[in-house]
Amino acid sequence: MRHLLLALSGLLLTGTAHAQFIGLQAGALYGTLATPANTSSRHTAATGRVGYHVEAFYEFPLTAHLSLVPGLAFSHQSTNLVTGNPNPAEAPFEAVYQLTFNQSSLPILLRATRDRFYVEAGPQLGVLLNTNERGTLTYLGYGPTTLQFALDNPSFTDYQRLQAGVCLGAGVKLPAGFGLDLRAYAGLTKLKEQYEPGIYSYGSDIRSRTVQASLTYQRPIKR
Template identity: 40%
Template sequence: MKRILLLSGGLLLASAAQAQLGLRVGANVTSLTTRPDQPNVAEKATGRVGYQLGMFYEQKLSSRLSLVPEVQLSRQNTSLDISDYTISDGGYQAQYRLGLTYLQLPILLRATFGKFFVEAGPQVGYLLDAHRTGTVDMSTIAGLQHFTVDDRSLKGYERFDVGASAGLGVKLPAGFVLGVRGYTGFRSLTPKENSITRLRAMKGQTVQASVSYPLKAWR
């Protein structure tokens, strides 16, 4: 029994010695998938630049493979142009910018080949903030109404996001790492079309470019 405990402890220490903690910062561009325009209904989403920052923990599984869980704060920005003239007594037009802030947890399997690596895995996110700014025009039998929108509310949005990430990178001198990653969400941004944003089912798609820096390995 003592030998088994000593062997298990040695394996845990050896595994911990291969663990690496690090920091990651970068920029992203996010857009939303839109369904084909329908009669009297149109949506257009344009990606805008955002950012992400966080920490990663790389655990070696073999000489080439490692498991890399991360925790990151991600600000994702999109411009939206929506028109809806299916309303019986008028229409709706909106042009606004949507900023979403997520706490994200990617869990990636990384394969390293010399200075280069590829990685892929699932990602979950929790929506912390939603900020919508822009203008809305509504026409009814009573006339045209124009007003400015500056709304910071989580109402009308799904709090949890689930999807998959994949990317590649290269290790640079002095320990820095450059990476590019793509993410596709599996869930809609909104549970259904709602009266707050007039968004139909839309899924997020994000491209990230980042710089990572590994800190000292755990000993």
């Protein structure tokens, strides 16, 4: 433990010898969902949609080529979902809707820099701020009978508000403090879980997946 504390103290002292930066980034993201495998009694398919995100971040150098980059981000995501039961012996149904949600996130990334280029990776914690499901639910029934209902569910029912996942990204620093950043995120925490019985249930869980492209700007902190 003593050696670990000394090593961490050495990294912090080394970091103070290099410039620290504060920055902003914003851009588009493509959000989709990892869905459960289809079975004879359940099928689920997700189609990604474009959203947006903004983030404030702080870059604290640990060594000449390594830095710690925590951030505070907001994202707006939406995904088209089709889920249903195709088995005619089990009162088949199909739900076609758009899932939309806003999330506040805290990525904590370790960044390795070489000249103007960098790669980064680390965990991300998030909190769902709101969700909405909007579309149609169709009960096929038995024979020719069909019932259809509108879906409009702006509640947190069955959603897990605390989210966690991992990020992997790369970027380039441009002149005048600007830069470009590309980052992928894979949620490890289930986003929603609905087991039988349940209206348009998945039979398993779904997890968030995003890819985002950003224009960044950062400047050194005066000390």
